[in-house]
Amino acid sequence: MRIGLFGGSFDPPHEGHALASHLALTRLRLDRVWWLVSPGNPLKNTSGLPSLAARMAAAREVARDPRIVVTNVEAQIGARYTADTLRFLHRRCPGVRFVWIMGADNLLQFHRWRRWEEILRTTPIAVIDRPGATLRAACAKAALRFPAARLNEQAAPLLASARPPAFVYLHGPRDPSSSTALRRKAGRP
Template structure:
C-alpha cells in the first residue's frame, strides 16, 4: 500500500456510498443497470465505480490500459452520482480487502456498501480475506442471469446464514452492522464484458 497522498472522490460522514469494483473491460449497459438498481433499492448517496488495475483471479495480461477503461466507464456512467475512479491503483491495493481497509481508515463515518453481481458471489470464497470483508462491510448482491438458483449454495451464504436481510429491508443495509447482506432482484441484463470481448473484431 502506498504512503503517498491519495485524492479520494468527495465524501462526508453519514453518506451512504456504494463500491462497485471490476475491470470494466469493457463497461456495458449491465453496469449501468446495477447502478440504477443500487440507487433505487439501497438509497445510496453516491456510487463509486472502482476500475481495477487487475484481477488476481483472472489472466489480465491483455487488459487494456487503466486510463482507457476509466474513460470508457465514464461514457457509460451517465448518472452524476456515479464517480468512476482508479483509486485502487493509486492506493496500491491488489485485493478488495486492502481497498476496504484503506477506505475505512481514510473515511470515518462513511457508510460503505460493497456491491457485486451474483456471478461473483459464487466464487467470493476464493477472494483474499473474504470473511473479513463480510465481517466489516455490508454487501449487496445483484441478481444475474444464470446465478439465481445457485446463490443459496454459495459458501458465503452458507458461512453467514444470519447475515441476510429481507429484500424489503434493503434500504437498511448501508447502516446495518456487518455481517449483513441483501440479495437484490430486478431487471437483469444478459450483457457481459466477456461476451463483448469475444464479439470485438
C-alpha cells in the first residue's frame, strides 16, 4: 500500500487541496491520500480556529474522492508535531509506504518545523508546485540542506519506494486558492 499524507489545519479546505491530492495520486501512483486534519498548528495563531469536527466535515465535502480519506489521527494519538505523527504511523503500519505531501509554499518554511531533518530522513516528500513558490522553493533551506535527495520529476512514481531522504517537485495544474486568503475574505485571522 502506498499512502500520501497531506497534513494541515484545513482552515478552510479548498479545491487546491483536492487538486494537489489528485496530482499526487496520479504522479506518485499512490493508492490513497490521507488528509491529516490537525488539531492545531504550532507555527500559527489558532485563535478563531473552527472545531476539528467542523474542519473535517468541510474537508470531506471538498475531497469528494473515495481515495482521499479525511482523518483526525493526530488528535487520536495526541501528536502535536508531524515528526511524532510519522513515527507513530511508521511503527503502526510497517508495510505501508508513506509519502509526505506538502505545497512548495510550505517547503519555504519547512526548516521551522520541529525535527524537520528527522522528517526528511524517515519519509519521502512530494513537494507540489504552488503559485508564487515555483522558483523560490528550489532555494528553500531544506532543499539546499539535502540536494542529493532530490529526484528528477520523471522518477516520481519511484518516490514511495525511495530510501529517505528523498523528495520530488511535482508540477501540474495549479489552483490559486489559499486558506489564508479565504480566511481573510471571511474576516478571520
